[in-house]
Amino acid sequence: MNVGLPKGTRDFGPEELFKRRYIFNTIQKYFELYGYSPIETPSMENLSTLLGKYGDEGDQLLFKVLNNGDYLKKVPGDILADKDSTKATKHLAKRGLRYDLTIPFARYAVMHRNDINLPFKRYQIQPVWRADRPQKGRYQEFFQCDADVIGADSLQYEAECVLLFDQVFAELGLRVDIRINNRKLLSALCQKINAFDQLSSITTAIDKLDKVGFEGVQNILEKEGLSHDQINTIEQYLNAEHLQEIADMFQHEEEGQQGISEINQVYTFLDGKTLQNKLTFDPTLARGLSYYTGAILEVRSSEAEMGSIGGGGRYDNLTALFGGEKLGGMGISFGAERIYDIMEELHLLDKAQMEAPVLILTLDEKYHAYGFDILQQLRAKGIRSDLYPSGAKMKKQMKYANRINARYIMILGPEEWENKEIAIKNMITGKQYNVNIDDAVDIILEKTE
Amino acid sequence: MNVGLPKGTRDFGPEELFKRRYIFNTIQKYFELYGYSPIETPSMENLSTLLGKYGDEGDQLLFKVLNNGDYLKKVPGDILADKDSTKATKHLAKRGLRYDLTIPFARYAVMHRNDINLPFKRYQIQPVWRADRPQKGRYQEFFQCDADVIGADSLQYEAECVLLFDQVFAELGLRVDIRINNRKLLSALCQKINAFDQLSSITTAIDKLDKVGFEGVQNILEKEGLSHDQINTIEQYLNAEHLQEIADMFQHEEEGQQGISEINQVYTFLDGKTLQNKLTFDPTLARGLSYYTGAILEVRSSEAEMGSIGGGGRYDNLTALFGGEKLGGMGISFGAERIYDIMEELHLLDKAQMEAPVLILTLDEKYHAYGFDILQQLRAKGIRSDLYPSGAKMKKQMKYANRINARYIMILGPEEWENKEIAIKNMITGKQYNVNIDDAVDIILEKTE
Structure with a gap:
């Protein structure tokens, strides 16, 4: 008999589960200490809530749930005759599995607007599902650990998120590098080179710097049709080592000055607080997600080769996606699955065990x-x-x-x-x-x- | 803009979530105290794992997950031309959402047979999904809280499960009635009336006694083609008030004698233990699930009208469904959603709050x-x-x-x-x-x- 699991999914036995719980509980403890309150949203959302929020690739990677009953009845005959899967989907599936925790949170905030108090600080630790090709460390079902505050502009939250990252990773026993940048600097950069309409593709290109190196980024930018002068200015930006260099560069870009000022304000809030990990301003930090508009944060392990294990940023507007009033905010996410892998590698989870009977x-x-x-x-x-x-x-x-x-x-x-x-x-x-x-x-x- | 949730699903805000956690944590604490270890299985299982395990109705109520990519391509054209939903499903969906925690556990035990030690005691607290028509207190996504021990015949586990129910409900502050019966008595009853091939439908009919009364059961049994003599014997069984009456009734049915002996053994294990709730032998207790073969347990609130809030029983064989060796066991389940509703009604959850900031x-x-x-x-x-x-x-x-x-x-x-x-x-x-x-x-x- 064929017994198995769908690809990209996992069973967790008692030992693994206790180790995972230790990580989740630590993150949860600090989320609560910092005034965030838990919510949980259903695994299934209406597809109308999810579609169009994660780009074309995201739409492809959403797991759609087949309607119940005689579901083929309502599909137009010509779509079936053509075997047109793309057109058939909306007739076959009303629901999809949660793809991240951010869009469900935005939907939650709009639906429960009358019950929540601004600033609203929520955290959420739940699984999400993506039909990604499974590979080492990448699963089709995995947990996300998010904290967001919405309805508040104060940069105290940027500072708070830096401290949250710092303290959680310190308690977990991991040494990390926390990097900070501000999307307004990237925006100013695009203004400076008269390529503001290419902000999104330039951000995406810069986001690949770690993987493809500067030459790789250069190639992408050339393909995007940028001139040598434009690319040189981008290189100058990416090579800046101090905030002052960037400040000098953007003397005439108001948004650039604002980005500099915001980063400085975050540092002011952090003044006198002892960080246990290194915080670095990094102009090359871009983050993939499109909705960030202010500060962006990313955390990497100093001890293991393993992409980002935490990240976040400020956004102007998430709730307007669902027709709610404009509610900006700041949010971060812990990459719990990768944190688990690193901690296992470093034998930091050996003691996370159930009471021996x-x-x-x-x-x-x-x-x-x-x-x-x-x-x-x-x-x-x-x-x-x-x-x-x-x-x-x-x-x-x-x-x-x-x-x-x-x-x-x-x-x-x-x-x-x-x-x-x-x-x-x-x-x-x-x-x-x-x-x-x-x-x-x-x-x-x-x-x- | 249309913002909503799929029918039968719910958001949980901080207040509700803390109350729910209090219930889950209490149950979990006792599961662990009693030597059960946690496992978690993926939300999606292969449909081949799930189909055919819950009866025809269950197959209908399973949520199926649409295959990704060009999923219509592989569906035979004639099935699509006929709009034959029933035949199309296996071509459109490889995966389904977990319907309960028992079948995934059986699949787990077979897949991980080399890693588990018998007797294997596991608990699992996770959501399940059913495409049931939503109504008050019934949801399409809800949590189950199960504990099972497999690979052990000893009736100490029946006694342990009674004590678990007793202590968890006492700690939650709920007064309950725990009822016990043994499927072997129902089996003996069918043998006695020469209707052993109707065991399953007679069990189902008796299970409806609470809802339809004895006349209702009588009607069902008549429709099943049972004679007046047969129905009279069933009535005599259902009206028995003491174990001795049943013992007298089944003097010539070996399985009946065994059922009596098993119930007595459970009572022997419980000898000298102070129960905080009432335990009653109830010959009318049948439980719906088909796989029980020995003791069956059911728990109801003494304070609120609300069906069963806990139940369980012994089964001979679950793992053989997946081609594994025969592993019998005993399992119980807490009806956490109903427990929540009763505790809210009785204001027992008012203090389950997050630390005030x-x-x-x-x-x-x-x-x-x-x-x-x-x-x-x-x-x-x-x-x-x-x-x-x-x-x-x-x-x-x-x-x-x-x-x-x-x-x-x-x-x-x-x-x-x-x-x-x-x-x-x-x-x-x-x-x-x-x-x-x-x-x-x-x-x-x-x-x-």
């Missing part, structure tokens, strides 16, 4: 019910514990105890039963001794506290 | 950055806190503080700034006083500990 072994059905009594006494004291079903040979029971990582075992054999005793074995030290059966629970309690 | 208000941009300093000091002490962006009128900021349920506010106004003080207001008592600005964080820390 105490296991009771009985050697005869005759006193198995007594073993069950002790079990319930242990549980009443809050000790994670279990009782191996009676009947198996001692060797088999011991093997099981080892496999489930029991920390103590309690053995009730014929001799112990005879003497009203129970044997206690510390599975780490291997030390074993008999105690009076009535004292057994208290002794375990003392040892496990 | 401390909010800093500043009245001028001039000392707003200083407010941000205090904010980060509070956060460094682990106090959930926030800073209202500067510039708004005091009245507006106070309104916000009330709306987000701030427990303390700290106000930095011109006079305070002048005197190097800050005003602290307890939002519950209304008491307000000024303190030295350097002592403010320590004072808040002391008050909130």
Whole structure:
């Protein structure tokens, strides 16, 4: 029989799950400390909510859910005769699986506008689905961890997000580089070279710098039809090492001056705060997403080769997509799946384990019910514990105890039963001794506290 | 613009989510205490894994995920010409959304057979999806909370599941009735009336007793072609008040005697354990699911009219569905959505709230950055806190503080700034006083500990 999982999806066993929880819980703890409140949105959204929000590629990568019932009935016959999948979709599927957490949040904010208070700070830790070609570290179902504040322009939130990244990664034990830039500088750059209508493609090209190097970016820009002069100015911008160089460059671009001022304000808010990781202004930082309009942030590990493990930025307007009032905001996202991979590599998750159980072994059905009594006494004291079903040979029971990582075992054999005793074995030290059966629970309690 | 959610799906805001978490966390705590370990399976399974496992109705109610790319290409032309939705599905959709947690667990156990140790105790708290007609209390996306042990026959697990139900509901503050029966008794009943081939439909009919009364069941059984004598015997069984009556009835049915013996063994394990809720043997308990073969359990609220809020039972064989070795087991499920509704009705969730924040208000941009300093000091002490962006009128900021349920506010106004003080207001008592600005964080820390 064929048993398997859809490509790009995963089962998580207890060990992996505890490690994942440790990461999610740490992120969640700081989100809450910083005043963000959780929301959850449904896995399925109306396709009308999702389509057209992630570009053509995104529309392709959305998982669409087949309508129920006699779904073919409503599809026009000519579309079926032509086997025109593109045209058929809207007749076959009303719903799609969540592709990210940002668009559902914007939809949420518009729908619940009367219940939320601005500034509204929400975080969301939920899976998303993308029909991407699966490859190492890329899945069709994966978790995102987002925090956003909307309805507030203050740059205190940019500073807060830098501190959030800094503290979460410090607590996780990862050393990272946090980079900051401002989309207004990229905007000013395009104005300066009279190519403002190409802002989006120039941003996309610069975003590829890490992957293709400057020559690669140059090639893309040439293909976009930019002149040598224009490309030279872009190169000058990308090579700037200090904010002052950029400031000098954009003396006549108001948006550039504003971008500089915003970055400086963020630094002012951070004044006197001790960062545990490095924060660098990086004019080459562009971020792929189109909706950013102000500050942009990106985090990379200083210890492992692994793209971005966190990012975010300020946007002017997300909610207007859904006809709501214009609500700008600032949001960040932790790349939990990649963080997991790095932490595993660095053995930082080895201790994220479930409480090791105490296991009771009985050697005869005759006193198995007594073993069950002790079990319930242990549980009443809050000790994670279990009782191996009676009947198996001692060797088999011991093997099981080892496999489930029991920390103590309690053995009730014929001799112990005879003497009203129970044997206690510390599975780490291997030390074993008999105690009076009535004292057994208290002794375990003392040892496990 | 049309903004909405697919029917039968819900958004959860912070308040609801904290209440839901309280329920999930309580259930999870006891699952872990009782030695169950968590797993998570993907939202999407191969349709071949899901189809045929939940009956014809279940197959209809499965959400199927449309294949990506040019999905119509592979559908035979005649199926499309006929608009034959039933035949088209297998060509259009390879994947479906998880319908319950049991079948994915069976698939998991077979796929990971070499990594798991028997008895294997797993719990799983995840959403499932059903294309059911939405109605009050019934959703298309909802959470299930399951615990199962497989690879062990011992009736200690039946007793353990009774205790789990008892303790979880006690901790949640709900009074419940736990009922127990054994499918072997229903099996013996059908043998006794020479209708063993109708076991499944008789079980289904008895399962409807609560809804349609005995006359309703009688009607169904008549339609199934049962004679008056047969129906009389069923009535005698359903009216039995004590286990002994059933034992007398099934003197010649070996399976009946075994069912009686199993129930008695469960009671023996429970001997001397103080249950906080009532446990009743109930021969009329049938449970809908077809795979149960031994003990069955059901839990109902004693305080609210609301079907079953927990249930479970023993099955001989789930994994064989996927070609694995035969692994029987015992599993239970908490009806978390209904538990939520009852607890809300009884106001038992009012205290399940997020930590109320401390909010800093500043009245001028001039000392707003200083407010941000205090904010980060509070956060460094682990106090959930926030800073209202500067510039708004005091009245507006106070309104916000009330709306987000701030427990303390700290106000930095011109006079305070002048005197190097800050005003602290307890939002519950209304008491307000000024303190030295350097002592403010320590004072808040002391008050909130």
